[in-house]
Amino acid sequence: MTSALWTHLVKDLRIEWRSREAVNSMLFFALLVVVLFSLAFSPRGAFSQEISGGVICVATLFASMSALNQAWAREIRHQVLDAQRMAPTSGSDLFLAKVMANFLFVSIVQLVLAPVFLVFYNLHIAGQAWQLLLVLPLGTWALVANGTFFAALSIRSRNRELLLPLILFPIFMPALLAMVLATGSILTGDSDPTLWIKLLAGYDIIFTTVSLLLFDVVLHAE
């Protein structure tokens, strides 16, 4: 871990620790989504087991939008981003630090939300519960790595808040599918999620590598 990456990471964590903006807004938003779905479908029994994997993934996805936009909007103020571009460090450090910080925030949200979720949807985990500890971080990494990249890409557009989900969701679809199917099969215990975990891992590796390679291009786009 380079010192530049460490500096960026500590800075982001410190800002979040003092304001708690990202985690709090995400948490409340995700809670709202979970409650709304619960109201809309009043899930019970087997049906509840089947849909809850999808609901928790989509809730995370929607909630993370605000945090991802904020991550770069903060850098736009006071021309911080221009300073970052002139700094003699590689853009990939900046990118990776942002991804790690956001990964931590989204993971905290998922951890806090999990018990609420179990209560509202009357869940019991029929499959191997420990596999969730693989699926959720892998899926969250896919979401956050791509999301951070595309947030940086859309930050200089008009109505950027709107653009991020429009370009992120189509690209994120295979990861969402794998995440939903893996979570669903762990909750119901009907099938083996190994294939989907592998797919998520592959997706993470491919897109994180490409993001690291292309981030300088996006950061210095003129």
Next chain:
Amino acid sequence: MKKAALGLYIAITLALLAWGFYQAIYVAPTDAMQGEIYRIIFYHVPSASVAFLFFAISLAGSIGFLAFRSNQANRAQIADAWALAGAEVGVVFCTVVLITGPIWGRRAWGIWWTWDARLTTTLVLWLIYVSYLLLRRFVAGPQMQTLAAVLGIFGALDVPIVYMSNRWWRTQHPAPVFGGSEGSGMAPAMAAVLGWNMLAWMAWGVLILVLRYRVERQHQQIAAKEAQEALNA
């Protein structure tokens, strides 16, 4: 000379389209299993081929733009025009595929839509390129081309992953008809008709693609000229 060549090409394309239509509707034999509805293949399959080819052209344009943008400005602009033209015309053909597909599926399978490997891939591909076109609209200034090229590369990377993930999930679309296993293939009379329609729609697609490319090039030249005049003023 150039205009005459273009006129000739348009005439040939229109003739091919008319011939293809005649072949598809009146000449091709009725399918033993599906009856008349199978004739939609003469529009569905060529459109899909054209769409995938043009998305590939768009990807090549995106890569070319990123490769040339720092030292060969003119080539980079040409690459970007191809990337835009490929994506835009590709989306149109992909829309045709997504409309003809469910019409066919309703009769052949009894359902409009299913989340199968090729259907999902095509839909996600369509969504990705629509988002690509949206990005080009939303981002202002010279950075737009760079950002669009990056998104174009990301989108293309996504396609094989979507395809594989759905293949493992479920598949309803027929296995490859051409070059597939035993029992695949098409009656020669039908294959010839499909070949004509493929040629006709490819010619038509290329015509639209080139026209769109030229419009974009002129657009770029006007923008460059205006920028130069603003500098001189």
